[in-house]
Amino acid sequence: MRALLLCVGLLCMGIASAAAPIDLYIVCNSDGSNPVMSGDDFSALLPTVNAYFAQVGMSFYLRSQQTIASNEWRTIVYGSEAADELRRKIPATGGVKMFAVGNVVGGAQAFCGDHGIIFSRQCSANTIAHELGHACGLDDIYIQKTFTNAANVEVTVSVEGPASSGRMPLDWGRYENGVLQSTLIEKLLMYGGVSGTECDLTAGDVYGVGMSVATNEVTGVVSYPYELKMVPVGFWLRGNRSPQSQ
Numbered sequence: 377m378r379a380l381l382l383c384v385g386l387l388c389m390g391i392a393s394a395a396a397p398i399d400l401y402i403v404c405n406s407d408g409s410n411p412v413m414s415g416d417d418f419s420a421l422l423p424t425v426n427a428y429f430a431q432v433g434m435s436f437y438l439r440s441q442q443t444i445a446s447n448e449w450r451t452i453v454y455g456s457e458a459a460d461e462l463r464r465k466i467p468a469t470g471g472v473k474m475f476a477v478g479n480v481v482g483g484a485q486a487f488c489g490d491h492g493i494i495f496s497r498q499c500s501a502n503t504i505a506h507e508l509g510h511a512c513g514l515d516d517i518y519i520q521k522t523f524t525n526a527a528n529v530e531v532t533v534s535v536e537g538p539a540s541s542g543r544m545p546l547d548w549g550r551y552e553n554g555v556l557q558s559t560l561i562e563k564l565l566m567y568g569g570v571s572g573t574e575c576d577l578t579a580g581d582v583y584g585v586g587m588s589v590a591t592n593e594v595t596g597v598v599s600y601p602y603e604l605k606m607v608p609v610g611f612w613l614r615g616n617r618s619p620q621s622q
């Protein structure tokens with residue numbers, strides 16, 4: 377019985393340590409009025425986020441919230457210098473820093489970097505969960521991508537054919553027989569396209585279109601081509617259970 381109690385105790389400790397803190401920064405007007413959302417608005421998204429992360433025995437909780445008074449930051453340009461400035465303004469907290477802004481223009485409505493996640497107030501729980509997947513170290517996976525390669529040629533790479541054990545070795549058997557790999561990818565939380573309502577987290581990596589990094593040997597210019605590969609989306613392989621923004 378004592379051994380059993382010890383096991384239960386360790387299990388509880390394990391579950392407790394898998395809850396990761398979020399520190400939320402809500403942009404409001406420079407005079408302190410009109411925050412883009414409330415802490416309650418954000419908290420209302422967390423049960424859905426945590427339902428997805430329950431697949432891997434993890435959850436997030438809102439540890440702190442405060443406002444950032446700045447008219448300038450109500451609208452953020454995707455991937456801009458201003459976005460980095462906003463994130464760097466807050467020192468590392470030991471948790472995930474999340475910045476709620478009024479609107480993100482020029483790209484997706486949310487994005488994640490080393491210094492935290494910026495998201496517009498319109499974001500769904502699915503989008504928030506996807507960005508938290510990035511914060512845990514997972515990549516985007518796509519069905520198809522068109523890009524300009526190093527030789528300045530437009531290239532399209534896309535996933536064809538059915539799923540197979542070799543295309544998802546740690547998760548084989550989870551999906552119905554004969555399902556197309558593209559259909560399966562659309563079910564994943566880390567799918568980088570517009571997804572439906574399913575947000576599966578896999579244990580292992582999954583075959584699909586993912587981003588790579590290439591450096592031109594002559595010019596030294598770094599580019600980010602896409603390629604067919606085992607995309608690093610497997611939470612049990614790669615997921616950081618204690619994600620911390622810098």
Ligand SMILES: [Zn+2]
Pocket residue numbers: 506510515516568
């Ligand atoms: Zn993404």
